[in-house]
Amino acid sequence: MKQIFKKILAISMTFVLLFSTMSFTINDYYCGGNLVDSSIFPKDDFCDTTMQMPVSMHDEDCTIKADTCCNIVVKIVEGQNELKSNFSKLNFEQQQFIALFTYSYINLFEGFDTTIIPFRNYLPPIVGKDITVLYQTFLI
Numbered sequence: 001m002k003q004i005f006k007k008i009l010a011i012s013m014t015f016v017l018l019f020s021t022m023s024f025t026i027n028d029y030y031c032g033g034n035l036v037d038s039s040i041f042p043k044d045d046f047c048d049t050t051m052q053m054p055v056s057m058h059d060e061d062c063t064i065k066a067d068t069c070c071n072i073v074v075k076i077v078e079g080q081n082e083l084k085s086n087f088s089k090l091n092f093e094q095q096q097f098i099a100l101f102t103y104s105y106i107n108l109f110e111g112f113d114t115t116i117i118p119f120r121n122y123l124p125p126i127v128g129k130d131i132t133v134l135y136q137t138f139l140i
Contacts, residue, residue: 023079030071 029037037043090098132138 021079021081024077026075026077028073028075030073033071 024040025042027039027042028035029039029043
């Protein structure tokens, strides 16, 4: 059971690492000032194939103006490039807090000995006479 949890944890950590370092772009297509489409993969001929402009936006010779047709806004989502944290950027109080938190967290789960013998260092009393025989008190 423990091995299964370790494998699940390892797989989930690899996905977290993969998605935190992945970069992608989002393309927003605006036609006439309205959002028409959003996509991750760019479309080359979006304005020509999808948008039919009304007659009022045409010129005298029936050509569409470039300004009124389409506007593409590109949003870039960058992933994490540096995977190792640099602790030199932290000030002294933050470094001290991290060190004390780590020390207390490690000592929190420190285990105890399973065989604690409280009388290990004490000797039993010296018996000079057998008391049960002397007083003749026997358990039956």
